[in-house]
Amino acid sequence: MPEDMIRVEGLSHRFDDLVAVDDVSFHVRPGEVFSFLGPNGAGKSTVINVLTTLLPLQEGRVVIAGFDLRTEPDRVRSAIGIVFQEVTLDRDMTVTETLLFHGRLYGLPRDEVRERAEELVRLVELETKRDVLVKHLSGGMKRRLEIARGLMTRPAVLFLDEPTIGLDPQTRARMWDYLRDVNRDGTTIFLTTHYMDEADRLSDRIAIIDRGRIIAEDTPLDLKNALGRDLVYLETTDNGRARAVLEADPAVTGVREKGPAGLLVTVSEDGTRVVPRLLDALRESGVVIDGLNIKKPSMDDVFIHHTGRALRDEGAESFAAAVGRRR
Amino acid sequence: MDRRFLAIYWRDMLRYVRFRTLLLSSLVQPALWLAFFGIAMSSSFDAIGTQVPSGPGIPQVGYLTFMCAGVISMTTLFTSLFGGMSLLFDKNWGLLREVMAAPMPRSNIVLGMGLSGITKSCIQAGIILAFGLLLGVRFFDGYSPLRLAMAVGGIFAFVSVFALGFVFLSSAIAISMESPEGMQGIMTLLTMPIFFASNALYPVEAFPEALRLLSMANPLSHMVTGIRYFAIGPEFSAIGRTFVCSSTDLFVSFGALCLFSTLTFLFALHRVRVARVT
Ligand SMILES: Nc1ncnc2c1ncn2[C@@H]1O[C@H](COP(=O)(O)OP(=O)(O)OP(=O)(O)O)[C@@H](O)[C@H]1O
């Protein structure tokens, strides 16, 4: 097995004058789930399209599953499965036909195609829909079918471009389960998303991409820890006094008013350890605490930190809504 | 051997069978042509034709029989010219992205489309032949079983090569176009001159020189020549004229069709190879 499943060095791609991907380098290890996280137009699909050979490799070096994309594109094609951003299904074929067609397209032996299709229909729980036309499937079922199709050839790497776009929260969660199963069975996964929570929960490592460049790359945890601060939200009977007490603590790096009754405290150490100490200090000075919440930085915060801009995040936790945007 | 073009073929045939109305209309439309246009025209042409006696030993056929080869050719032309259209739909809304990302030589796409074009055209040709015979088309008159089998084989060979040529052309255009409307426009523009600048409905000898040359370069004329040779015979008279087709003429016509489909194959292959679908 190659040391890196995907190795990309100095990849750039331009459409006429527009530089869509600008000197991007990263690598994905076998068995990893690696995410590209970025806003609309960041260049995620362009990278995927180059890596899956749909766009020509203009500049840079790409090795996938041990094959050089420039010299052995067909070997790369055989080694990968793809789920495209847009639905890429024939509305007038049935679920089974869709899978059989894919198997034949890749020249799999006849028996194996049937066997594999049956296996995958079960994996994505479409058993009752085997002979249903694609146009009569729901959006989530179509997406599942596309994932099943991407797995027909037992690829070493599965590329997914925004796999859960347009799906409701329950269906998205189910999709994550499927992807985790697939990954557990040994398939390396490269996915793009603009959902913070998706990248956060699914990935072993994340690259944040903005305007064609990777601006940060690490595990979700380290990306968040790199911000070096937790947030504590407090509601007290006397915010003025509380502020004075809090600011005296060495771990507190900032206190801001939040809403009519709240204070937002930034701490430079692990919030779980600092908060008890802060509460003691507050109680000693006679401040009564009405409410409290500790928040680790979210991927959202990471994104804002690196880009100075917010990323629309539909799956944000309710606390994020409570504390609002911060810089 | 690389059999992955069969996947493309299988899927295109699946669509053909699935869209019942499309299938039905593609079968009924040529029959209607034959029934209405053929019978109407033959009643007026045959009135002229019978006034001129044909030479001794030369079979004389009515207009319906004469134009039946034209109807088969025209139907094959239409079907094949629209045969590549599914590539355009696939490019805009469907599977072409999946196909282009597959590790198979692009020639498989072109071959698969070609094979499905042949199948559709041969089914249609068979139906028109059968329907024509019912209506009174005097094809295969007095043929021995062996000669009949050879004649039918010959007709299908011509239909196949001709169909290939136009399916390839149509695929090349389809994969280069952005909209079905644009494609429709080009097809309409192509079919008119191809159909009328040919010997499908009337003899070309009376054409002005330029038009006559055009019709000689027209694949449809060669197709019609081939079908008449096999279905009626090397020499016959119709609408007051004698038509002669030597076996050399036949080979020239078949060669011309082979050349035509080779060229359109290369064209289609080139267009598919440079196509980008993202
Ligand atoms: N075929 C094309 N021709 C010209 N420009 C293109 C083409 N495809 C993409 N672009 C441009 O390249 C940039 C990156 O696009 P890309 O599709 O890679 O973004 P993305 O990160 O996938 O966005 P989204 O989240 O909206 O899918 C955009 O500015 C886009 O307009």
Ligand SMILES: [Mg+2]
């Ligand atoms: Mg995209």
